[in-house]
Amino acid sequence: MRFHFKTDYDQDIRxxxxxxxxxxxxxxxxxxxxxxxxxxxxxxxxxxxxxxxCIIGLGLMLLIGFTGQISLGHAAFLAVGAYTEALLQARxxxxxxxxxxxxxxxxxxxxxxxxxxxxxKGIYLAIATMAFGFIVEEIITRWEHVTGGNSGKQLKQIDxxxxxIDSDARFYYLCxxxxxxxxxxxxxxxxxxxxxxxxxxxxxxxxxxSMGIHLARYKTVAFALSAMLTGVAGALYxxxxxxxxxxxxxxxxxxxxxxxxxxxxLGSFHGAIFGAAFIIALPQVIVFMKDYLPTAVAQQTGxxxxxxxxxxxxxxxxxxxxxxxxxxKIRTYFSLFPFYRRGMFRRQKAYMKSDRxx
Amino acid sequence: MSFxxxxxLSIQFGGxxxxxxxxxxxxxxxxxxxxxxxxxxxxxxxNLISLIYPPTSGRIFFEGREITGMTPHRVANLxxxxxxxxxxxxEHATVLQNLLIGRHNxxxxxxxxxxxxxxxxxxxxxxxxxxxxxxxxxLELQHYRDSFVAGxxxxxxxxxxxxxxxxxxxxxxxxxxxxxxxNPEETDDMAFxxxxxxxxxxxxxxxxxxxxxxxSRVSDRVLALSQGEMLSIGTSREVQGDPKxxxxxxxxxx
Numbered sequence: 001m002r003f004h005f006k007t008d009y010d011q012d013i014r015x016x017x018x019x020x021x022x023x024x025x026x027x028x029x030x031x032x033x034x035x036x037x038x039x040x041x042x043x044x045x046x047x048x049x050x051x052x053x054c055i056i057g058l059g060l061m062l063l064i065g066f067t068g069q070i071s072l073g074h075a076a077f078l079a080v081g082a083y084t085e086a087l088l089q090a091r092x093x094x095x096x097x098x099x100x101x102x103x104x105x106x107x108x109x110x111x112x113x114x115x116x117x118x119x120x121k122g123i124y125l126a127i128a129t130m131a132f133g134f135i136v137e138e139i140i141t142r143w144e145h146v147t148g149g150n151s152g153k154q155l156k157q158i159d160x161x162x163x164x165i166d167s168d169a170r171f172y173y174l175c176x177x178x179x180x181x182x183x184x185x186x187x188x189x190x191x192x193x194x195x196x197x198x199x200x201x202x203x204x205x206x207x208x209x210s211m212g213i214h215l216a217r218y219k220t221v222a223f224a225l226s227a228m229l230t231g232v233a234g235a236l237y238x239x240x241x242x243x244x245x246x247x248x249x250x251x252x253x254x255x256x257x258x259x260x261x262x263x264x265x266l267g268s269f270h271g272a273i274f275g276a277a278f279i280i281a282l283p284q285v286i287v288f289m290k291d292y293l294p295t296a297v298a299q300q301t302g303x304x305x306x307x308x309x310x311x312x313x314x315x316x317x318x319x320x321x322x323x324x325x326x327x328x329k330i331r332t333y334f335s336l337f338p339f340y341r342r343g344m345f346r347r348q349k350a351y352m353k354s355d356r357x358x
Numbered sequence: 359m360s361f362x363x364x365x366x367l368s369i370q371f372g373g374x375x376x377x378x379x380x381x382x383x384x385x386x387x388x389x390x391x392x393x394x395x396x397x398x399x400x401x402x403x404x405n406l407i408s409l410i411y412p413p414t415s416g417r418i419f420f421e422g423r424e425i426t427g428m429t430p431h432r433v434a435n436l437x438x439x440x441x442x443x444x445x446x447x448x449e450h451a452t453v454l455q456n457l458l459i460g461r462h463n464x465x466x467x468x469x470x471x472x473x474x475x476x477x478x479x480x481x482x483x484x485x486x487x488x489x490x491x492x493x494x495x496x497l498e499l500q501h502y503r504d505s506f507v508a509g510x511x512x513x514x515x516x517x518x519x520x521x522x523x524x525x526x527x528x529x530x531x532x533x534x535x536x537x538x539x540x541n542p543e544e545t546d547d548m549a550f551x552x553x554x555x556x557x558x559x560x561x562x563x564x565x566x567x568x569x570x571x572x573x574s575r576v577s578d579r580v581l582a583l584s585q586g587e588m589l590s591i592g593t594s595r596e597v598q599g600d601p602k603x604x605x606x607x608x609x610x611x612x
Binding site: 009010012185188193195196197199200202203204206207208209210211212213214215221 | 486
């Protein structure tokens with residue numbers, strides 16, 4: 001059991017609480033940097049997908065986990081980012097500029113979606129964002145002159161400041177760098193007034209207003225940032241697949257992104273990363289398991305979405321804190337051994353909120 | 359120039375006149391209490407003053423400026439803080455984070471500075487922390503600093519609600535039933551704190567209260583309401599002795 005003796009306010013603001021955390025995260029960093037040297041090419045490619053989904057997860061976690069605004073149409077921002085990148089690269093724009101443009105355009109789309117969000121809550125907001133997802137998907141399919149419609153768009157390899165990203169390993173390092181920078185920026189945001197304003201909006205809008213938080217402004221910022229990050233992920237996703245078409249940005253993708261956030265663990269960035277790893281690992285596990293399942297089950301076309309759904313329901317029923325929540329419980333069990341009690345993480349619903357002002 | 363003035367305030371929800379023609383004035387540095395039986399419109403008046411509801415008619419003035427019709431989040435910037443009758447704390451944050459959110463209108467850092475966490479942001483964070491710690495010392499919440507609000511007992515939550523309102527650094531503090539749900543010892547503590555707030559911090563307090571002993575103990579002036587209309591205004595003893603007020607609470611003597 002580690003005890004933190006606090007002597008300075010700075011200790012609460014710092015990124016790492018103590019030397020042990022620095023050690024473990026340092027070890028993780030070393031492992032991540034050395035990954036392409038030990039893993040086969042295929043798994044490095046899968047790691048690239050995990051990193052891309054990490055960025056998606058971080059963006060969506062910021063919106064759902066920290067600001068409390070649900071979005072079931074985030075694939076639209078993925079699409080905006082991907083197609084912006086494809087179109088700009090076709091015109092010879094350097095990668096750094098096109099990535100920035102993808103981010104800014106997605107951010108603008110995010111502001112657009114944020115406008116109805118100011119007045120809608122809960123399921124109505126979910127419906128509105130889902131509608132936005134459909135709209136963008138339709139636009140991409142119909143606007144054949146620009147996006148190529150159902151024939152899709154092809155992408156060339158990235159030329160990053162003179163270095164051609166032609167192997168999975170190089171692309172992996174590019175994605176790793178971007179993910180690290182984004183994660184750092186988001187952590188910085190959450191430990192400053194804007195991050196706290198997001199949490200305030202999630203927990204009690206009326207209270208947040210009384211504290212002087214301008215709801216419209218902060219909700220819009222949350223949507224814009226979330227969309228920007230998803231746009232960046234979209235651009236990287238386009239380069240990974242080297243071919244994009246409208247079916248890759250449909251409702252199921254949006255729901256997959258939301259599932260990622262819920263299964264990973266709502267309310268923390270660790271949750272986004274666990275969720276991303278889970279989402280990419282699960283199809284691999286299913287493919288592996290197909291050999292061991294009876295033929296009738298294994299040949300079903302809807303096997304993967306069914307298993308996804310069942311796992312999501314199981315998590316919501318039995319482990320609402322998600323994978324990261326389970327990890328925290330296991331870690332606490334060992335650090336407090338033998339004093340861990342089963343009800344430690346149970347949520348108290350003792351106080352009913354009546355008389356809520358809307 | 360009056361510190362805080364309400365002029366002919368009325369609000370109507372459909373056919374229900376929740377508040378009719380209420381006018382009063384609060385002087386700087388005093389503790390002004392609004393009493394009345396349930397349904398008299400006390401919390402509605404608070405919601406009108408915190409600009410959550412727009413009034414059907416009437417005007418509100420703060421420090422000589424009219425504030426009727428401003429957007430609700432401006433209230434904290436003006437220097438008016440409020441607590442809520444049914445505690446509206448941020449449940450999934452710690453007590454300290456709740457208080458730091460209360461410091462929001464003192465935050466002057468921009469989004470870009472925060473993303474990069476420049477030294478200016480760090481210095482601002484330390485300043486916010488110092489201010490929050492002063493309030494924690496004032497209300498003796500040191501023990502609960504890092505506890506999540508979701509697990510705290512009711513009496514402590516009330517105090518955290520008060521602390522968060524004080525973190526705004528208000529000139530006018532609106533307390534909505536500060537002693538509801540508190541046992542006699544906690545009510546005593548609340549009375550001491552309200553007196554301290556008035557004397558040490560120099561904050562004007564406008565509160566709604568049912569507990570008459572608390573009202574008599576801390577208030578300078580009292581306003582009695584019934585059915586949304588003013589009954590009587592004066593010192594605590596004058597109002598509690600007024601036959602109209604007694605009739606509103608206890609009914610006419612047959």
